[in-house]
Amino acid sequence: MRGGGGRRHHRGLDLHSGFVNTEGMATQGNPDRWDDFVGERYDPNRKPADFRKFDESAPAGVREFYRENHARQTRQFVQEKKRQYAGRGKGEMGIWEACEYLDTLVDESDPDTDLSQIQHLMQTAQAIRRDGHPRWMVLTGFLHDLGKVLCLYGEPQWAVVGDTFPVGCAWSGKIVFPEFFDANSDRHVPAYQTRLGVYAEGCGLSKVDLSWGHDEYLYHVVKDYLPLEGLYMIRYHSFYPWHREGAYEYLMDDQDRAMLPWVRKFNPYDLYSKSAAPPDVAGLRPYYEELIAEYFPAKIAW
Numbered sequence: 083m084r085g086g087g088g089r090r091h092h093r094g095l096d097l098h099s100g101f102v103n104t105e106g107m108a109t110q111g112n113p114d115r116w117d118d119f120v121g122e123r124y125d126p127n128r129k130p131a132d133f134r135k136f137d138e139s140a141p142a143g144v145r146e147f148y149r150e151n152h153a154r155q156t157r158q159f160v161q162e163k164k165r166q167y168a169g170r171g172k173g174e175m176g177i178w179e180a181c182e183y184l185d186t187l188v189d190e191s192d193p194d195t196d197l198s199q200i201q202h203l204m205q206t207a208q209a210i211r212r213d214g215h216p217r218w219m220v221l222t223g224f225l226h227d228l229g230k231v232l233c234l235y236g237e238p239q240w241a242v243v244g245d246t247f248p249v250g251c252a253w254s255g256k257i258v259f260p261e262f263f264d265a266n267s268d269r270h271v272p273a274y275q276t277r278l279g280v281y282a283e284g285c286g287l288s289k290v291d292l293s294w295g296h297d298e299y300l301y302h303v304v305k306d307y308l309p310l311e312g313l314y315m316i317r318y319h320s321f322y323p324w325h326r327e328g329a330y331e332y333l334m335d336d337q338d339r340a341m342l343p344w345v346r347k348f349n350p351y352d353l354y355s356k357s358a359a360p361p362d363v364a365g366l367r368p369y370y371e372e373l374i375a376e377y378f379p380a381k382i383a384w
Contacts, residue, residue: 145259151240152262155293157249157274163241163294168302170383172235177374178367180228180384187233201360203227207370209355210348221373222312223351225304226319229296231384246292246320248330251279256327277332286335292321303384307377314341315348325349 175183185199197205207224232242247257249268252275254260268274281290292298301317308316323329325345334342 147239148244148259149262149265150238151244151293152257152259153265154240155247155249156266156268157271157280157291159241160249160291160294164291164298167232167299170303172384174381175384176381177225177228177378178371180231181225183234184228184231187230197360198363199227199230200363204361204363204366204370206351206355208361208366209351217373218309218312218377219315219348221377222308222315222348223355224370224373226300226316226348226352227296229298229300229303229316232296232299241294242296244293244295244320245322246295246297246318247323248279248281248290248292248333250274250291251281251333252277254323254327254329256323256329258322281333283332284335285333287318287324287333287338290330290333295320297321303382304378307382310337311341311344314345318345319348319352321345 181200181203187199203224203226206226207220210223211220230242233239245258247253253263257263263269273280297317297320301313304316305313318325324331325342326349
């Protein structure tokens with residue numbers, strides 16, 4: 083859903099899988115508006131020198147989101163969330179079932195689109211499919227945002243969406259709104275304020291804690307089922323300081339360097355696959371259910 087933050091409700095939620103929902107659902111804002119902000123910020127026609135000017139004129143809601151995100155995403159918080167979710171203890175769902183669950187995320191105030199969450203996922207996947215990419219990449223496009231079910235677990239927006247960045251080392255000036263890190267308590271931990279921080283040169287991104295969100299969560303959910311290239315697309319598609327700005331290259335290992343072109347190949351589909359015509363979910367569902375079954379069992383742990 084696009085546009086300003088509005089009220090959400092949960093539409094017909096009845097998961098027969100025994101999936102455990104959490105009370106106290108988040109009600110503020112809409113996760114997709116951060117995607118829109120990123121898409122506009124990294125418009126291919128925008129000169130790098132214009133990024134800061136664009137950031138300064140960003141909507142107040144976007145600025146407040148990043149202000150809170152940068153203040154609250156500490157290394158301790160990230161590690162706590164990994165312990166909470168990486169074990170996949172929320173229950174079991176199938177991939178299509180998870181899409182329908184995410185589809186209960188509704189923004190009634192959104193004036194810009196009537197597309198459902200599944201339609202948004204299909205737009206990305208269909209664009210990849212039209213360009214003749216491998217079936218695993220089409221599937222990756224279809225499910226890459228399913229980690230946003232964190233919103234339905236009751237997680238706040240700032241712990242679900244937004245550009246990701248390393249914690250436990252100095253923040254790069256290439257992170258959007260870097261000035262907002264002034265309020266982050268990690269600023270007062272000297273070990274976290276050096277170039278490498280707690281990491282080693284060339285340690286590899288798999289050993290680096292990134293700010294918590296839907297990317298990292300979904301990676302842990304699907305890591306046993308997709309090719310490495312697809313896992314990189316899922317885990318790092320919001321890590322814009324790395325794959326778009328060239329920051330943190332000194333933390334990369336050979337595997338990261340080999341996978342970076344795949345993340346960059348995926349990025350335009352993530353940002354620029356929106357179209358006015360909604361995909362035919364009913365007509366396309368058999369294709370995607372067959373594709374899902376090619377890589378996933380009927381149920382997986384979340």
